Amino acid sequence: MQCAAKGLKSRRSGEMRKSLFRCSLAAGTALLVWGASVPLNAQGQQVMVIQGGTLIDGLGGAPVANSVIVVEGNRITAVGAAGDINVPNNAQIIDATGKFVLPGLVDAKANYNWQYGEAFIHYGVTSAMISGPRHDQGIAERDAINHGVFEGPRLYQTVIGIAGPGDEPYDGSFTYGDTDRIPTSSENAVELVRMAREGGADFITFTDGDGPPELFEAAVRDTLAAGVGVVFRSMGPGTRASEVCEMGDGIVYIHTGNVGVQLARDDAAEKWAGYVRLPPDAYSDMDPAKVAPMVEKLVGCNAYLEPDLIATARSFPTSWARMGVDARRVFEDPNLTAYYPEQSIQELYDNLRPAEDWNPPEQLAMRRLGFQNQMVFLKAFIAAGGKIVAASDITQSAPGLGLHEEMWVFHEDAGLTPMQAIQSATKWVAEGFKIDDIGSVEEGKLADILIVNADPLQDLMNLRDINMVIKDGKVQDRSYDPSYAAHMFSVTFTEDDGPILDQGWADGLKRATYRPNIYATRGEPGIPGVPNHYAHPTPGLEGIFPVTLIQGTPTTEITLNGFNFVQRSVVYVNGDPVPTRVISREEIKFDMPANMLAQAGTKEIVVKNPQPVLQARWGDTSNTALLLVPFSFTTQWSMGKY
Numbered sequence: 001m002q003c004a005a006k007g008l009k010s011r012r013s014g015e016m017r018k019s020l021f022r023c024s025l026a027a028g029t030a031l032l033v034w035g036a037s038v039p040l041n042a043q044g045q046q047v048m049v050i051q052g053g054t055l056i057d058g059l060g061g062a063p064v065a066n067s068v069i070v071v072e073g074n075r076i077t078a079v080g081a082a083g084d085i086n087v088p089n090n091a092q093i094i095d096a097t098g099k100f101v102l103p104g105l106v107d108a109k110a111n112y113n114w115q116y117g118e119a120f121i122h123y124g125v126t127s128a129m130i131s132g133p134r135h136d137q138g139i140a141e142r143d144a145i146n147h148g149v150f151e152g153p154r155l156y157q158t159v160i161g162i163a164g165p166g167d168e169p170y171d172g173s174f175t176y177g178d179t180d181r182i183p184t185s186s187e188n189a190v191e192l193v194r195m196a197r198e199g200g201a202d203f204i205t206f207t208d209g210d211g212p213p214e215l216f217e218a219a220v221r222d223t224l225a226a227g228v229g230v231v232f233r234s235m236g237p238g239t240r241a242s243e244v245c246e247m248g249d250g251i252v253y254i255h256t257g258n259v260g261v262q263l264a265r266d267d268a269a270e271k272w273a274g275y276v277r278l279p280p281d282a283y284s285d286m287d288p289a290k291v292a293p294m295v296e297k298l299v300g301c302n303a304y305l306e307p308d309l310i311a312t313a314r315s316f317p318t319s320w321a322r323m324g325v326d327a328r329r330v331f332e333d334p335n336l337t338a339y340y341p342e343q344s345i346q347e348l349y350d351n352l353r354p355a356e357d358w359n360p361p362e363q364l365a366m367r368r369l370g371f372q373n374q375m376v377f378l379k380a381f382i383a384a385g386g387k388i389v390a391a392s393d394i395t396q397s398a399p400g401l402g403l404h405e406e407m408w409v410f411h412e413d414a415g416l417t418p419m420q421a422i423q424s425a426t427k428w429v430a431e432g433f434k435i436d437d438i439g440s441v442e443e444g445k446l447a448d449i450l451i452v453n454a455d456p457l458q459d460l461m462n463l464r465d466i467n468m469v470i471k472d473g474k475v476q477d478r479s480y481d482p483s484y485a486a487h488m489f490s491v492t493f494t495e496d497d498g499p500i501l502d503q504g505w506a507d508g509l510k511r512a513t514y515r516p517n518i519y520a521t522r523g524e525p526g527i528p529g530v531p532n533h534y535a536h537p538t539p540g541l542e543g544i545f546p547v548t549l550i551q552g553t554p555t556t557e558i559t560l561n562g563f564n565f566v567q568r569s570v571v572y573v574n575g576d577p578v579p580t581r582v583i584s585r586e587e588i589k590f591d592m593p594a595n596m597l598a599q600a601g602t603k604e605i606v607v608k609n610p611q612p613v614l615q616a617r618w619g620d621t622s623n624t625a626l627l628l629v630p631f632s633f634t635t636q637w638s639m640g641k642y
Contacts, residue, residue, distance in 0.1 A: 045073035047088050048473060053096030053451065055079070058103040058426040058440035060419060063457065067101060071447040074473035079443055094475075096451055099467055102422065103440050104448030106429040107153070107403045108306050109254065109391030112138075114486040115340050116399040117145070117152030119330065122478045123400030123464070126448040126471045127154040127438050129391075129429065131205045131231045131254065133161040133179040136548040137498065137602075139200055139637050140630035141489050144600075147633055150485040151476070154448070156202040156435060158231065159637060162192055162219060164211025164238060177499035177547035180207050189219035199637035203229035203433050209239030209258070210276075213247070220247040229434035235276045236261060242294070245301040252304045252389065252432040255312055258282070259298075259305075260374060263290045278312040280370035283377070291380050299386045304432030307378060309409045310402060311393035315355035316371040317409040324352040326405070327398040338482035344395060351396045378414040388414070389432055390425040404464055411460050418460045447473040488601040489628070498602075499547045502623035506540040506562070509618055513537045514563045516585075530585050532567040538618035539564045539607040544625040549592065551600045551632040560588045560607065560625060568610045573603050573627075592627065603627040 048071040055067035057079070068085040070078040078085050104126030110116065112130045120128060130138055138157035145152040163180040172184040183189035193204050204223045206216055209232070216232075216239060223230050233254040234244045241257025253259075260282035261272045268285035275282050298305070309317060317323070331337050331345055355364055378388060390410060392402030407425050410416040416424065430439025437446045449470040454462035469476040500506070514537070526532055543561035560571065563586055571580045571590040578596075581589045588607060596603060607622040 046473065047072050047091040048094065048447070048470075049087050049091040050094045050096050050101060050449065050451070050470075051082065051087065053099045053101040054455070055441060056100060056102045056419075056422065056457065057442065058423060059442070060423055060427070063100075069101065069441060069449070071449075071470075071473045074447050076441060076443055076445050076447050079441055094451075094468070096467075100452050100455055100462075101441065102450045102452065102456070102463075103426040103445075104438070104450050104469065104471060105403055105425045106439055107392050107425070108252070108389040108429045108432070109308060109393050110153075110155075111392075111394045112141070112155060113344075113394070114141070114490040115344065115484075116394065117150065117486050118480050118484055119336065119399035119401075120153040121151055121400075121469055121471065121476050122466075122480070123404060124450040124452075124466050124469050125153050125400050125403055126450075126469065127156065127429075127435075129203070129231075129433055130155055130157050131203075131233075131252075133158050133205060133207065135159060135177055135179050136628050136630065136637055137489055140600075140628060140634055141486070143634040144486075144489070144631055147631065149631065150488075151481075152486060153471075154438070154446075156433065157200070158203055158205040159196050159199060159201040160192070161205045161207030162189060162216065163207045164209060164215065166210045175500075175543055176545045183215060183219070186215055186218045189216060190222050193219045193223050197223070197226060197228055200635040201228075201637075202435065203231060206230070206232045206234070208276075209234040209236045209244075211238045213239045213243040216244075217247045220244070220251070224248045224250070227434060229432065231433070232257065234258065237274050237276060241303070242297065245297055245303060249302040250304070250432065250434070251301070252306055254306050254308065256305045256307050256374075256378075257303075259294060259377070260286065260370070263287060263294060263377065278308075279367055280313050280316075280374040281367055282370065283373040284366045284370040286370075286373040286377070288376075291377055295377070295380050295384050295386065298381065299384045303386065304428060305378070305381065305386065305388045306391055307374070307388060307414075308391050308393040308406075309413070310406050311396040313367075313371045313374065314351055314396055315353070316368060318412050319408060320352075320354070323397075323405050324349075326401060327352055330398040330401055333480055335480035335482045338480075339484050339487065347395050348398060375413050375415075382414065382416060382420065387428045387432070388416075388424055389429045390421070401464075407463070408460060418457045421460055422456060422463070447471075490602060498626035498628070499544050500541055500623065500625055503542070506542060506623045509538055509540045510563055513615060513618065514540075516563075526567045527582055527584070530565065530567050530582060535612050535614045536566045536568075536609040537564040537614050538620060539566075539569060539609050539622040541605075541607065541622045541625045544605065544627065547626075548628045548630065549597055550634065550636060551597065551629055553594070553597045553629075555594045556592050556597070558590055558592050558605075558627065560590070560605070561586060562588070562607070562622065564609070565607065566609050569607050572606050572608060575604075597629055600629050600631040603629060 050069040055064040066082045068082050105124050107125050107128040109131050110128035111132050142155040142157050161180045163182050165182050170182050181192050231252040232244045234240050234257040236258050241259040242262050264272045264285045265287040272282040390406045407421045411421045427439045451468040453465045453467050456463040541562040545559045565582050565585050569582050570577050579591045605625040609620050613620045
C-alpha cells in the first residue's frame with residue numbers, strides 16, 4: 001500500500017526534516033486494491049474506480065445503490081449504477097460495498113489558520129471558503145496546498161475585503177498589507193473588486209455593512225456580472241440583508257445579514273437600529289408578521305443564508321453539552337497537540353462554556369428567546385425553498401468537527417432533513433460561492449469524495465464515521481504529522497496576522513517614549529536629528545514595504561516605518577543581522593539578502609537598538625514585522641504593491 005509524505009519541515013526545530021511516512025488504513029480494514037503499478041489511462045493519468053457503494057451525490061435526488069465512480073487524474077469522468085458504467089481495465093479499485101459515498105464537505109466560513117489543515121482533512125472537509133480576507137498570505141497557503149507542499153483542504157480566498165467607512169470621513173489611505181479596503185466612492189469600490197478579482201481572488205467579501213447601500217451596490221453587481229461569488233457580512237448599521245437582496249441574486253449572507261434587526265417589532269425597531277453584534281439578540285423582539293414577507297424577499301433573490309449558529313448562538317443549540325465533549329476528543333491525539341497551539345485549544349474550550357457562565361439571568365432569557373425565534377425564521381425560510389450554508393466559523397468550534405456540528409444544529413434545531421443538511425455543506429456552498437468544480441459527485445467535477453461506513457440519511461451522525469477521504473483524486477492520510485509544515489507561513493504558534501504584529505504594544509510604547517521634537521534640530525555626528533547617545537529608547541515598528549516578495553527574488557531593499565530609530569539601530573531577519581541604513585528617526589531601509597529569499601515562508605523582522613536603553617522595562621527590541629515569501633509557483637497577487 002502506498003502512503004504520501006505529510007510535510008516538508010517543522011519550523012519548531014528550524015531545520016529540514018524527513019516527514020513520517022504512514023498508512024492511515026490498517027491492513028485488516030483496507031479498501032484499496034492496488035495493481036503491481038499505478039494504472040494510467042491513454043493520457044498518462046492515474047485511473048481510480050470507486051464501486052459498490054451507495055452514492056449520495058449532493059444534488060438532492062434519490063441515492064444510487066451499487067454505484068460506480070470513475071476518476072481520471074483529479075476529475076470525475078463517469079458516474080452511475082453498476083452495469084451502466086464501463087470500468088476501465090487495470091484501474092485502481094476502491095471497493096465501497098456496504099458503504100456510502102458523498103461529495104467532500106465544504107466549509108462556508110473557515111476563518112482559516114495554519115493549524116487547521118490536517119484536522120479538516122481528517123473530518124472529510126476537502127474545501128474551505130476563506131471569507132475573512134488574508135491578503136497575500138491566503139494565496140500563498142492556497143497555492144502551497146494545491147502544489148502538495150503540505151496537506152490541507154482546498155482554500156478558496158477572498159484576498160481583500162471591502163469594508164464600510166462608518167461615520168467618520170475617510171481619505172482612502174491604507175497600510176500596505178491591510179486585509180480590508182474602504183472605498184471612497186461607488187466607482188472606487190468597483191475598482192477595488194476588479195483589482196482583487198484580477199489578482200487571484202476566488203470570490204469577493206464585503207466585510208461589513210458599515211456604509212450606505214449605494215457605496216457597495218455597483219461593486220456587487222459588477223462582481224456578479226463577472227460570474228464571481230459575492231459574500232456580504234451585511235451586519236449594518238447602514239446595510240443589512242434586505243438592502244443587499246436588492247443588489248442582486250445568489251449572494252451569501254454571513255450571519256444571515258443581521259436579518260433579525262429587520263424583523264423587529266415596530267415598537268422595538270429603534271432599540272435595535274444600531275445593533276451589529278453576533279448573538280441573535282434582535283430576534284427576541286421579532287414580529288411574526290414580518291417573517292413571511294422577509295422570507296419571500298430573500299427566497300426571491302436566491303439568498304444563501306449563513307447563520308454560523310455555533311459562533312453566533314453559542315451555548316443555545318440543543319446538543320451544546322455533547323459538542324463540548326466531542327470537541328475535547330479532537331485533541332486526544334498527541335500528534336495533533338504536538339503542534340496545535342495550546343492557547344487556541346483553551347480559547348475553544350472557553351467558547352464551549354454554558355451560557356449560564358457568561359450571561360446574567362435577564363440577558364440569558366432574552367438571548368434564549370432570540371435563538372428560538374431565529375429557528376422559527378430559518379424553518380420558514382427553508383420551508384419556502386431557501387438555502388442555508390454550513391460553516392465552522394472557527395475558533396468557536398473544533399477544526400473539521402465544527403462543520404459536522406453546525407450541520408447537526410441545522411438538522412436538530414433548524415429542522416433540515418439529513419439530505420438538506422448534507423447539501424448545506426456541499427452543493428449549496430458551491431452554488432452560493434459560484435465555485436463550479438466542487439460540491440457534488442458529477443462528471444467533470446474535481447474528485448473530492450467522502451466514504452462513510454453507515455447511512456447518513458438514516459442518522460446524520462453517521463457522517464462522522466469516516467472510512468476514507470479522497471481529495472483531488474488521491475486518497476488522503478487522515479492521521480496527524482507532529483511536524484506539520486503549514487506553520488511555515490505563520491509567525492508564531494498562536495498568531496496569524498500581519499504584516500505588523502503587536503501593534504497595540506507599539507502604540508503604548510510610542511505614547512510612553514516617543515518625543516518627536518527632541519533631537520529635531522541638534523547636530524549630532526552622522527544623521528542629523530537622529531540620536532547617537534549612550535542610552536537609547538526602544539524602537540517600534542508601524543509599517544513595512546514591500547510586504548511580499550516571491551521566492552527567488554534577488555537582494556531587495558525593504559523600508560520599515562516606525563519610531564525611536566537611532567544611528568546604530570540594526571535590523572534582524574529571523575534572528576540574523578542584515579545591512580541596515582537609518583534614514584531618520586522614523587524610517588529604516590535594509591537589504592533583504594537573496595539567500596534569505598531563496599526559502600519560502602514568513603520572515604520575522606525586528607529592529608534592535610544598542611544597549612543600554614533609556615527605559616529597561618521596554619527592552620532593546622521592537623515588535624515584529626512580517627515579510628511573506630511565497631513559493632515561486634504562487635499566483636502573484638499584490639506582491640507588496642497593494
